[in-house]
Each structure stands twice: as C-alpha cells, then as structure tokens.
Amino acid sequence: MENSRRQFLFGSIQMAAWYGVFQLGTNRKAWAKSIRLTAQQWADQIAQLASDVTAGRLSGEEWQSAIERLHTRIPLADLIKALDVDRLVRETKQPQERLAVVQDVPIPLTEPQHDQTFGHKLFVYRRGDSTPPHAHNHLVSAHLTLRGNIRARTFNRLQDLERSILLQPTSDRSVGPGHTVSMSDARDNVHWFEGIADVSVTFDVPVGPITPKKKYGHPAQVWSQIYLDPTVPARGDGNIDAPLISFEDAVRKFA
Numbered sequence: 613m614e615n616s617r618r619q620f621l622f623g624s625i626q627m628a629a630w631y632g633v634f635q636l637g638t639n640r641k642a643w644a645k646s647i648r649l650t651a652q653q654w655a656d657q658i659a660q661l662a663s664d665v666t667a668g669r670l671s672g673e674e675w676q677s678a679i680e681r682l683h684t685r686i687p688l689a690d691l692i693k694a695l696d697v698d699r700l701v702r703e704t705k706q707p708q709e710r711l712a713v714v715q716d717v718p719i720p721l722t723e724p725q726h727d728q729t730f731g732h733k734l735f736v737y738r739r740g741d742s743t744p745p746h747a748h749n750h751l752v753s754a755h756l757t758l759r760g761n762i763r764a765r766t767f768n769r770l771q772d773l774e775r776s777i778l779l780q781p782t783s784d785r786s787v788g789p790g791h792t793v794s795m796s797d798a799r800d801n802v803h804w805f806e807g808i809a810d811v812s813v814t815f816d817v818p819v820g821p822i823t824p825k826k827k828y829g830h831p832a833q834v835w836s837q838i839y840l841d842p843t844v845p846a847r848g849d850g851n852i853d854a855p856l857i858s859f860e861d862a863v864r865k866f867a
C-alpha cells in the first residue's frame with residue numbers, strides 16, 4: 613500500500629494520545645470451524661466492497677447499504693472472540709480526556725494483500741467517552757457496535773460555508789450490538805458518538821481516499837476529519853450552521 617493511503621487509513625502521530633498501545637496478533641484459529649467459511653466470505657466481501665468504492669464502481673451511498681447488509685451476516689460472538697475484544701477492554705489504557713480509544717486490529721481471515729486496502733479499528737468507550745463531532749473528506753466508513761450502547765448523532769453535510777458547514781440533522785439514537793452506523797459524502801457525512809454503557813466497543817471499517825477529484829470547501833485534518841460544533845442553535849428551517857473548530861477545542865468541549 614502506498615504511503616499516502618496507509619497514512620490516510622491508519623492515522624498519524626498527532627493522534628497518538630488517542631491511540632491504545634498494545635499489539636494484537638491475527639488469530640485465524642479463533643474462529644469456530646463451523647463459521648469459518650462465513651467469516652472468510654464476510655472478510656473477502658469487505659475487501660471487495662473497499663476495492664469497488666475506491667475504484668468508483670460503487671457510490672459511497674451504495675457502499676453504505678452494502679456494508680450495513682453485510683454486517684448483519686457475521687455472528688457477533690465469534691467476531692468478538694476473534695478480535696480478542698475481552699483482552700482489548702481489559703488492557704486498554706484510557707486517556708485522561710473522555711475520548712474513545714482507537715486501536716487498529718488485524719481483520720481475521722483476510723488475505724494480506726487485501727488487508728491493506730481498508731482500515732479496521734476497534735473503538736473502546738467508557739460511559740461518557742466520545743468521538744467528537746466531525747465531517748470527513750474522501751472517506752466512507754461503517755461502525756458496527758459489538759458491545760454496550762452508543763449514542764450516535766448523524767447529520768447530512770448540506771453545504772460548506774466560509775467558516776462552517778451547513779448540517780441537516782438525520783438521527784440521534786442509541787445503537788446496540790449488531791447495529792451499523794455508516795457515512796459517505798451523500799449520507800450522514802458528519803457523525804458524533806458517545807458511550808452510554810459502562811463499556812462499549814465498536815468495529816470501524818474506514819475506506820479511502822475515494823473520489824480523489826472531488827473538491828470540498830474545507831480541507832481535512834488528520835484521518836480526513838474536520839471538527840465542528842453542531843450544538844449551536846439551529847436555524848428556522850432546522851438546519852445547523854456548525855462552525856469549524858480545532859481538534860483541541862473539540863476535545864475541550866465534547867470530551
């Protein structure tokens with residue numbers, strides 16, 4: 613994988629404080645024999661969808677629908693075991709800020725050459741930890757809840773304005789195990805997550821960069837993210853003129 617894609621999908625040193633620190637090994641044997649084929653097909657399909665959306669064979673919104681459907685087919689208990697989620701929760705050192713910890717994990721049963729075309733991360737939340745509200749450029753992603761409950765607030769990105777992004781609120785809901793919250797340019801580009809159980813864990817598949825020729829009104833920061841504040845009063849039509857803020861300000865306000 614070329615360096616730009618690797619950096620795009622796997623973060624940067626600036627986010628180190630937000631990252632867990634331990635390594636997990638790929639654990640092929642962790643899958644029960646009875647579902648190994650299902651898991652293999654699931655992993656292959658994630659790789660295929662990543663390849664299709666990156667090449668433009670699928671739109672971002674089509675990718676969202678496809679991965680949401682796909683994630684309903686993987687037995688969660690087996691996935692949790694294969695990703696060694698119990699160990700991750702036990703050994704994760706949470707930061708002082710109320711931020712979810714992000715951990716890259718190997719995706720079991722994926723061929724190494726496919727493994728690099730998309731991200732695969734676990735997010736661990738204590739009660740009250742958040743992933744502050746942000747938009748994304750050139751990215752699609754899907755967060756599958758594995759454990760606990762997450763409050764997921766999503767918004768459509770209607771228009772990039774001079775110092776803000778005009779948002780249309782689309783959902784504010786509690787999601788539990790088995791539920792996937794996805795995003796693309798076309799649907800729910802802005803999301804904001806908060807752990808509302810003692811411990812919550814999500815599995816995120818980000819894919820990018822996609823639509824390389826698309827021009828956005830605002831450049832992204834690390835991980836293709838743009839932080840903003842959707843808590844300002846809504847306009848008369850219900851849409852929100854959300855000012856852009858720095859990552860530091862997002863942490864101060866939302867973590």
Ligand SMILES: [Fe+2]
Nearest residue numbers: 746748753803
């Ligand atoms: Fe995101």
